[in-house]
Each structure stands twice: as structure tokens, then as C-alpha cells.
Amino acid sequence: MKVLIADDDPQLVRALRITLAAHGYEVVAAPDGAAAIALAAKEHPDVVMLDLGMPRLDGVQVIHALRGWTSIPIIVVSGRAGSADKVEALDAGADDYVTKPFQIDELLARLRALSRRAAEASGSPVVRFADVVVDLAAKSVTRDGERVHLTPTEWRILEFLARHPGSLVTRQALLKDIWGTEQVTDTGYLRLYLSQLRKKLEPDPGHPAHLLTEAGMGYRLVLD
Incomplete structure (x- = not known):
């Protein structure tokens, strides 16, 4: 600890x-x-x-x-x-x-x-949405039973969102968690990685239903 x-x-x-x-x-x-x-x-x-x-x-x-x-x-x-x-x-x-x-x-x-x-x-170390299963303990992601490869940064973003399901996670919170304080104003990184996550996990990446952007504020993982 x-x-x-x-x-x-x-x-x-x-x-x-x-x-x-x-x-x-x-x-x-x-x-x-x-x-x-x-x-x-x-x-x-x-x-x-x-x-x-x-x-x-x-x-x-x-x-x-x-x-x-x-x-x-x-x-x-x-x-x-x-x-x-x-x-x-x-x-x-x-x-x-x-x-x-x-x-x-x-x-x-x-x-x-x-x-x-x-x-x-x-709570539970497993988070589910659509056909995706995120195992926080095993640090693994499957979609429709198939293992999904995520980069280390993609995993850290998804893990942070999965530990706060349904809650608004601010851009600054994600940037601090992943990159520390040096790049807290550069949200281009987050847009890039969220786009990649949607391509890998969303049924329709162009119209995401789970990895949502809250305009001007941050992101939210919706499980339903």
C-alpha cells in the first residue's frame, strides 16, 4: 500500500x-x-x-x-x-x-x-458495456469474446474511465493521471486516443454510445 x-x-x-x-x-x-x-x-x-x-x-x-x-x-x-x-x-x-x-x-x-x-x-473489478468486457484486475479487454489489444496509454485512459463509470471525468483529470502536470493544457492527445478507443470498442465509432465527449468539460463512460 x-x-x-x-x-x-x-x-x-x-x-x-x-x-x-x-x-x-x-x-x-x-x-x-x-x-x-x-x-x-x-x-x-x-x-x-x-x-x-x-x-x-x-x-x-x-x-x-x-x-x-x-x-x-x-x-x-x-x-x-x-x-x-x-x-x-x-x-x-x-x-x-x-x-x-x-x-x-x-x-x-x-x-x-x-x-x-x-x-x-x-466494487467489481469487471466493467461491461455493449459487447465489451474490461477486467481491471487482469488489465485486459475483450470484445465479443475476442481479446482487444490496447496501447499502454489507451489502457490507462479506459481504466480511469472504467473506475468512474457514468461520472464526468474532466480533461485535466485524465491529463494529470496519464501525463502528469506537464501537458495539462494539451487536449489534442486525448482526442486522438479517444478516437482510437472508439474504433476498437464502439459498435459505431462515428456515433459513440459509450465513450462520450462532454463538450468543453471532458469524457464519460456510459455502461447502458
């Missing part, structure tokens, strides 16, 4: 890295809010653990940014103990809130609870 720690206190990050690694977690760390968003897009952590008072972007801004494209569990670990701070973070989309200083056993218990909830929410 991979944990992203976003905190500008190097001593705390070092202590958490050692402790979490000892309990079997893989840890990546970001020293500020902007780096946290970029690292989340690049590393695809299972849980984000962040402080509220960070340079560049504060914790609440990071939560808003992440919630624009992912439902990854977020736990705030902050020295701010006021109810207003907690409410603001939770309303922004955080899943849990732990106040510093904290007991490591409590933090580990919160992490385990979040990971269980995330696993339960992930």
Missing part, C-alpha cells in the same frame, strides 16, 4: 517514513502543496496524508485539487485543532482528520480503516 505524505516538516516526514515502512507501507513524500498534487498524479498512491499549513498551496487547496479528478482517501494530519479547520477540510473532501501530536497506533488504525473503505468502494 502506497502512502503519499504531504508535509513541510522534514523531521516528521522522516519519522513517518520509517514507521510506516516498518509496517509494510511504501511512502512517497512532498514538501509543499503543489508538489503533492504533481506526485499524486505521478505515483497513484492508495492514501494521501497531508498537513493543512503548507507552502505554495495549503492543504485545503490540495484537497480541492485532488477531488477534481480522484476519489483517493485523504487523511488530514494537522496541528490545527479548531472545529472550523476540521469542518473546512472535511467539507473540501477529506475523509478523516487527525490532530498533531498523535499516537502512531491511532494513525495506523485510521489508515487501515481508510484502506478498507477504499477497497469496499472499488
